[in-house]
Amino acid sequence: MKQEEGNQTAPVAFILLDFNSDDVPILLFTLFLPIYLATMAGNILIIILVILDQHLHTPMYFFLGNLSCLETCYSSTVMPRMLVSFLTGDRTISINGCFAQLYFFGLLATTECYFLAVMSYDRYLAICKPLHYAILMNGRICFLLIAGSWISGSLPINVMIFLVSHLSFCEANKINHFFCDFTPMIRLSCNDTKVAEMTAFIFSTIGTLPPLLITMASYVCIIKSILRIPSTTGKQKAFSTCSSHLTVVACFYGSLMIVYVLPNKSYLSELKKVFSLFYTLLTPLVNPLVYSLRNKEVKEAIKNTLFKMIHRIH
Numbered sequence: 202m203k204q205e206e207g208n209q210t211a212p213v214a215f216i217l218l219d220f221n222s223d224d225v226p227i228l229l230f231t232l233f234l235p236i237y238l239a240t241m242a243g244n245i246l247i248i249i250l251v252i253l254d255q256h257l258h259t260p261m262y263f264f265l266g267n268l269s270c271l272e273t274c275y276s277s278t279v280m281p282r283m284l285v286s287f288l289t290g291d292r293t294i295s296i297n298g299c300f301a302q303l304y305f306f307g308l309l310a311t312t313e314c315y316f317l318a319v320m321s322y323d324r325y326l327a328i329c330k331p332l333h334y335a336i337l338m339n340g341r342i343c344f345l346l347i348a349g350s351w352i353s354g355s356l357p358i359n360v361m362i363f364l365v366s367h368l369s370f371c372e373a374n375k376i377n378h379f380f381c382d383f384t385p386m387i388r389l390s391c392n393d394t395k396v397a398e399m400t401a402f403i404f405s406t407i408g409t410l411p412p413l414l415i416t417m418a419s420y421v422c423i424i425k426s427i428l429r430i431p432s433t434t435g436k437q438k439a440f441s442t443c444s445s446h447l448t449v450v451a452c453f454y455g456s457l458m459i460v461y462v463l464p465n466k467s468y469l470s471e472l473k474k475v476f477s478l479f480y481t482l483l484t485p486l487v488n489p490l491v492y493s494l495r496n497k498e499v500k501e502a503i504k505n506t507l508f509k510m511i512h513r514i515h
């Protein structure tokens with residue numbers, strides 16, 4: 202970060218103002234700790250199953266396993282620090298810590314958008330082009346799609362970090378948010394932030410709009426082909442899976458858009474804080490449930506793995 206010129210003193214740490222938690226820190230702690238633990242447990246279970254169970258060595262489950270890896274890291278960028286601050290009442294975060302949080306959060310959130318797009322494209326191929334699925338989604342393409350998601354996810358955040366690190370921060374050090382995110386950080390700067398805000402807007406649009414369009418296009422095709430299924434029970438079953446995916450994806454993108462695309466007005470900041478909870482807490486928690494734990498294959502895999510483990514112990 203650029204050092205201050207003149208007699209202004211740069212802050213040595215930022216203070217994250219989370220949820221006016223002065224009165225109820227323990228309540229918030231007991232609310233968020235189980236959410237974090239359940240998120241970690243669900244996602245780690247899926248990673249273990251995908252690695253151990255031969256039946257789950259298919260592109261769909263590779264994507265899921267990779268999504269779960271990403272989500273354990275993603276919720277760990279925000280939750281542990283917040284939980285500790287509820288417990289200790291210490292809301293400060295070092296400047297480097299804040300930049301690290303901004304970087305990893307931005308990287309993982311954007312990559313998650315691309316992962317969701319890749320997963321919906323995979324379902325589109327499986328449902329709408331079943332005869333060509335094996336050719337169109339082989340191991341190499343699977344790997345390329347995952348690598349591509351990481352690369353696309355890292356581009357916007359690198360530009361943003363570059364911009365934010367060239368801003369100078371003066372006396373103001375209270376970030377009105379529960380983690381270091383760019384819009385609340387940009388607002389603290391004592392430079393003219395028009396360019397940074399404009400770029401933040403453009404890059405958060407680049408990070409979310411293409412994967413959103415891919416996801417929507419895939420689901421439109423999927424729903425069209427579901428409607429062509431003749432049997433009602435088949436239709437209902439396909440529809441229920443599809444609609445639970447759609448609900449999660451819609452909540453994720455909807456809350457991202459409300460937070461990053463709506464104008465940066467101070468009267469919206471409390472609303473944005475609440476909506477930030479959707480994509481930081483809720484998405485990593487419900488994704489493993491919605492995408493996998495309801496599947497028959499995953500239920501079988503859980504049974505088999507448990508059986509093997511018990512067998513080994515005896």
Ligand SMILES: *[C@@H]1O[C@H](CO)[C@@H](O)[C@H](O)[C@H]1NC(C)=O
Pocket residue numbers: 248251252262263264265266267270340343344347
């Ligand atoms: C992630 O994807 C790669 C490549 O497709 C796969 O080999 C690997 O097993 C996946 N990882 C997990 C944890 O599922």
